Amino acid sequence: MARIDTKTTSEIVAAHGAKPELLVQVLATIVKRFGWVPDDTIRQLASELNLSRADVHGVVEYYEDFRTAEPGKHIVKICQAEACQAMGSEKLTRYAEKSLAMSLHDTEKDITLEPVYCLGNCACSPAVMIDGKTFGRVDEKRFNEIIDHMRGSN
Amino acid sequence: MSRTKIYVPRETTAVSVGADEVALEIARVAKKTGTEIELIRNGSWGACWLEPLVEVDVDGTRIAYANVAADDVASLFESGLVTGGEHKRRLGPIMEIPYLIKQDRWTFWRCGLTNPLSLQDFEQHQGFKALQKAFADGPESVLKAVEDSGLRGRGGAGFPTGIKWRTVAKTQSEQKYIACNADEGDSGTFSDRMLMEGDPLGLIEGMAIAGFAVGASRGYIYLRSEYPLTHSILSRAIDTARGAGWLGENIDNSGFDFDIELHIGAGSYVCGEETAMLESLEGKRGIVRSKPPLPAHAGLFGKPTVVNNVVTLASVPNIVKLGAERYAGMGVKRSKGTLAFQLAGNIKRGGLVEKAFGITLRELIDDWGGGTASGRPVKAVQVGGPLGAYIPAEQLDVPMDYEAFVGIGAMIGHGGIVVFDDTVNMARQARFAMEFCAIESCGKCTPCRIGSTRGVEVIDKMIAGKDREENYDLLVELCDTMEGASLCAMGGMTPYPVRSVLNYFAEDFASSDEKQV
Numbered sequence: 001m002a003r004i005d006t007k008t009t010s011e012i013v014a015a016h017g018a019k020p021e022l023l024v025q026v027l028a029t030i031v032k033r034f035g036w037v038p039d040d041t042i043r044q045l046a047s048e049l050n051l052s053r054a055d056v057h058g059v060v061e062y063y064e065d066f067r068t069a070e071p072g073k074h075i076v077k078i079c080q081a082e083a084c085q086a087m088g089s090e091k092l093t094r095y096a097e098k099s100l101a102m103s104l105h106d107t108e109k110d111i112t113l114e115p116v117y118c119l120g121n122c123a124c125s126p127a128v129m130i131d132g133k134t135f136g137r138v139d140e141k142r143f144n145e146i147i148d149h150m151r152g153s154n
Numbered sequence: 155m156s157r158t159k160i161y162v163p164r165e166t167t168a169v170s171v172g173a174d175e176v177a178l179e180i181a182r183v184a185k186k187t188g189t190e191i192e193l194i195r196n197g198s199w200g201a202c203w204l205e206p207l208v209e210v211d212v213d214g215t216r217i218a219y220a221n222v223a224a225d226d227v228a229s230l231f232e233s234g235l236v237t238g239g240e241h242k243r244r245l246g247p248i249m250e251i252p253y254l255i256k257q258d259r260w261t262f263w264r265c266g267l268t269n270p271l272s273l274q275d276f277e278q279h280q281g282f283k284a285l286q287k288a289f290a291d292g293p294e295s296v297l298k299a300v301e302d303s304g305l306r307g308r309g310g311a312g313f314p315t316g317i318k319w320r321t322v323a324k325t326q327s328e329q330k331y332i333a334c335n336a337d338e339g340d341s342g343t344f345s346d347r348m349l350m351e352g353d354p355l356g357l358i359e360g361m362a363i364a365g366f367a368v369g370a371s372r373g374y375i376y377l378r379s380e381y382p383l384t385h386s387i388l389s390r391a392i393d394t395a396r397g398a399g400w401l402g403e404n405i406d407n408s409g410f411d412f413d414i415e416l417h418i419g420a421g422s423y424v425c426g427e428e429t430a431m432l433e434s435l436e437g438k439r440g441i442v443r444s445k446p447p448l449p450a451h452a453g454l455f456g457k458p459t460v461v462n463n464v465v466t467l468a469s470v471p472n473i474v475k476l477g478a479e480r481y482a483g484m485g486v487k488r489s490k491g492t493l494a495f496q497l498a499g500n501i502k503r504g505g506l507v508e509k510a511f512g513i514t515l516r517e518l519i520d521d522w523g524g525g526t527a528s529g530r531p532v533k534a535v536q537v538g539g540p541l542g543a544y545i546p547a548e549q550l551d552v553p554m555d556y557e558a559f560v561g562i563g564a565m566i567g568h569g570g571i572v573v574f575d576d577t578v579n580m581a582r583q584a585r586f587a588m589e590f591c592a593i594e595s596c597g598k599c600t601p602c603r604i605g606s607t608r609g610v611e612v613i614d615k616m617i618a619g620k621d622r623e624e625n626y627d628l629l630v631e632l633c634d635t636m637e638g639a640s641l642c643a644m645g646g647m648t649p650y651p652v653r654s655v656l657n658y659f660a661e662d663f664a665s666s667d668e669k670q671v
Contacts, residue, residue, distance in 0.1 A: 021455075023437035028379065028418045062439040064378055064421030080537055081341030083572045085586070086499030117423060117540075117590065119380050120344040121170050121571065122502030123497060124203035132382045136170035146460070 004034040009041055013048045020049045023059055027066050035075070036067040071112035074150055076131040078104070080115045083122035088139075092126050095140050100147070110151075157190040158236040159211035163457070164195035166383050167344070167353045170439075171259060172223060173206040179227040180208070187231055193356055197352020199266030200494075200506030202254050209248055214240040218251065219243040252254065253503065253522060258484060258510045260492045261469040262345075265352030270387060273394050276355045282400060284471035288363050289408040291474075296367040300470060302478035304490030308345075309335055309463030309642070310538065310567040312556045315470075320461060321450040321502075322368040325458040330370035332361050333454055333461045336377040336384075337419050337426040342570030345494035346464035348506055350377075350384045353468065354391035354401075360467035362405065363474060364460055365412040373414040374454065376431050379421055389416055421592040423540075427642045428461040430596060433563025441596045442642045463568070465494055465665040485511035497523045499536075499572035516550035519573060530575035534583070534659065538567025540590050541647035543654035544574075544583060563645070563654065580659035585613040587651040595644060602645025605636040609652065616663045630656065 012029050016022040026045065030037055037060050046053040060066045078093050093104065093115075102108040104112040104115050124136030128143065131149050138146070162177040174361065177193060184191045193538075200209060204220035208230075211217075217238035226243055233239040248266075249255060268275045276282075288296045301316030322330060334357070338346040350357060361373045377385055392414055395401045403411045417435055419425050425434045427444035432454050453459025469491065473481050481491045489511035495518055497504045509518070515535060519525065526532055534544040543564035545552070552558055559566045567587035574583075588609030595602045609632055616625045633649035640646040657663070 010638075019437075021437040024420060024434055025417060025437070028420055031420075059439055061439070062422065062441075066420060081590075082540060082583070082586070083498040083570075085583075086572055086574045086578065093253045116380065116421075117594070118341045118343075119166075119341055119377075120338060120347045121167050121346055122499065122570070123501070123506075124167050124343045125499060126169055127170065129380070132525070134166055134170040134383070137169060 002034065004030060004038065004041055006040075006044055008033075009044050010048060013045065018048060020051050023049060023056065024063070025053065027060060027063070031065055031067065035071045036069060039068075069107070072107045073110040074131055075112045075114065075129075076100075076147070076150075077114045077116035077119075079119050079121075079125070079127045079129075081118040083118075084126040087125035089126040092128075092138060092140065092143065096143060099144070109124070157192040159192050159194055160192045160235075161196045161209040161211075161216065163198045163205065163207065164270075164383070164387070165198035166347060166381065167202045168198050168205040168207065169383060169462045174540055175224040176208060176222050176227060179224040183227050183231050189231065189236055191236065194269050195271075195628045196268065197265045197270045198247040198348055199248070200253055200262065200348055200508075201251065201503070202505040202567070203503040204245070207529060208243075210235055210238055212236075216248045217446070218245040218248045220245045221307050225361065229554065239267060253505070253507075257508050258492045259508050260481065260484070261465055262349060262352070262494055262506065262508045263472075264356055265348060268353070270352055270354055271390055273355070273398055274357075276409065280475065283354055283477040285362050285366070285400075288366050288405060288474055289406065289410065293323065293367045296363060296474055298504055299478045300367070303473045303481040304478075304485070305466065305469055305473065305481065306422075306489070306556070307463055307468070308465040308493065308568065310340070311563070315321065315462065315466055318450055318462070319364065319368050321448070322370070322458045322460050325451055327458050329372070329455075329457045330368055331454045331457055332364045332368070332370045332373040332467075333428075333432065333449075333459050334361055334373065334375040334467055335428060335431055335461055335463050336375050337431060338381075338568070339378060339423040339426045340541075340568050340570050342498040342536065342572035343496050343539060343568045343606070344498075345496055345506055347381055347384050349464055349468050349494075350381075350388050354388045355395060356471060357468045358391060358395050358401065359466055360470045361414060362401070362412050363470050364462065364467060366408075366410050368458075368460055370460065371411045371413070373412065374435055375414060375416050376419060376425070376435055378426075380418040385416070385418060391473055392416060402645060406602050422596075423590075424596045424644050429642070430461065430585055431461070438598075441598050442644070444641060486553065486555050488557060493554065493566070493569045495554065495569045495571055497571055497573070500526045500528055500575050501573045502527050511555050512553050514551050514553050515571070518571060519550060520552070526573060526575045528575045528577075530577065532573055532585070533576040533578055534580060536572040536574070536583075536651065537570065538565040539570050540587060541565075541643055541650055542567050542570075543650045544580065544658070545654070546658040563650065563657075565650065579665070580655045580662040581613065581617050582654035584652045585610060585617070587648055588613060591644060591648040599639070599641040599645060601636045602641070602648070603641040605645060606648060607642075608632060609636075609648075619664075622663065626656070626660075
């Protein structure tokens with residue numbers, strides 16, 4: 001993902017009419033495009049939306065999606081919620097950690113591995129999301145396939 | 155010769171198991187073989203276990219092929235797919251599948267049937283007829299219909315929708331809002347998503363009717379970020395409706411103005427709580443508000459606001475069009491109409507089943523679901539998401555009825571049904587309930603913020619076999635405190651699953667050491 005710059009930040013703010021009540025939407029747009037919210041961006045948003053830095057910081061800190069560290073090139077989320085638990089998501093998670101040689105919440109090389117609590121794919125559990133695409137009925141074999149495919153698309 | 159219509163769902167679950175690849179392959183093989191087809195990306199019928207479910211229109215009858223993989227496509231064409239030819243994947247006419255035809259499809263009747271992004275298809279299937287009827291009959295008539303229907307909030311709390319709408323309608327204000335809660339975070343639930351992906355214009359119509367009934371000119375949809383495909387479909391549907399004049403000023407020359415803004419969430423479960431959602435819609439941290447004031451009096455930006463779940467709003471058009479009596483004629487006692495039950499977790503035939511209230515949990519799990527996917531016995535069923543009780547296998551004959559569930563210390567909630575087989579260790583599920591609350595608590599009230607963390611600690615001690623009886627009492631006391639003193643359902647209902655484990659599966663605390671995954 002490209003690194004966010006001040007010009008793009010200003011454009012995103014402008015596209016939201018520079019309305020402070022759209023802060024969550026502005027941040028969601030930034031994270032969708034750039035993956036995270038750097039400190040400088042928090043400062044800039046505060047100034048351009050006429051909010052205090054504490055206000056913006058508070059919102060960024062509150063929401064899971066608004067990462068404050070740069071993620072890997074690919075974001076792999078494994079559902080940890082009950083429907084997926086019932087179909088072995090814990091075991092799948094341990095397998096994923098082992099095969100990727102990393103733990104949940106880690107960023108290594110090109111991958112950020114995160115837990116997620118429900119992808120709404122509960123009739124085809126366990127579910128995994130890679131770079132915004134949801135996969136269902138993921139067993140170990142299928143996990144390997146979708147990770148290989150992800151790496152192939154580098 | 156006209157082009158054969160082939161349907162491949164564009165819906166998260168279908169796509170998650172390969173529907174996009176199947177659609178691409180169908181288009182490729184059709185081109186290669188010179189077969190004239192029209193590929194339609196419909197919504198899902200909700201029979202998730204059959205996905206990807208491909209249908210072919212043969213002289214007006216839609217023939218279904220189940221669990222189709224991209225690899226099957228070439229052989230499907232060779233077997234005469236376009237004429238409904240025999241193949242190992244062939245199921246037969248979609249309208250003969252018992253799983254579907256035995257349902258009471260009131261809210262989801264267009265899902266699967268139509269192309270969700272085609273305005274023409276929507277209008278050919280009664281689209282906006284209810285809104286036009288509302289315009290003709292007037293707001294009072296709509297309010298009365300919703301009241302008489304007995305419709306209750308499908309998000310989980312089950313509050314009577316008519317009372318809510320009436321309150322907002324009576325509250326004087328220059329600006330009022332309709333806020334649609336599409337932050338469907340409960341595990342085991344996906345009905346909001348299926349509706350938005352399969353019939354987004356139906357939701358838009360429901361919101362416009364709500365706006366007309368209560369005098370609101372603006373609507374918001376708060377959609378969770380875990381649903382990117384839904385976001386894409388819904389935003390296109392809103393643009394389509396606006397482009398055709400079904401949103402905007404003076405809709406259909408009625409003099410009524412209404413428009414919808416789509417907001418995206420950011421990964422916070424508690425934002426599904428109505429007041430936290432309003433805070434988030436205002437661009438703030440999703441912290442729960444104290445009630446009163448009720449959102450109906452002072453909601454979004456302090457204005458009177460109808461906050462309703464997706465399925466609630468989407469149930470309204472048929473109530474207006476077909477009449478409150480027909481809706482109220484389904485269901486039992488104070489649970490009128492239908493609920494879209496969602497069969498999830500360890501279940502053979504998972505999916506969405508819209509049925510009138512009164513059906514038992516066992517019928518849903520056995521008759522529709524076909525038992526567990528693993529083939530092992532059912533041990534526990536969590537109904538109503540992470541805040542819902544675990545129901546033991548002996549109690550599955552409970553009817554799906556809001557009050558009957560309250561009677562056994564459980565809740566129907568949003569209708570999610572998560573099945574676990576006998577390999578589950580319930581002590582760990584109790585621990586997870588507390589852990590989830592600790593992760594997702596907004597932090598405003600102490601019982602939820604601190605209680606959940608203490609809960610995890612106490613359960614860990616019990617699992618480890620440390621002062622098990624004393625810690626049992628402590629956990630019960632903690633549940634009392636959280637239940638009685640939390641601001642919202644997050645802390646207030648986390649004790650439900652925990653207590654149900656204590657009541658029905660206490661032996662799992664003793665055996666958890668050896669059964670750990």
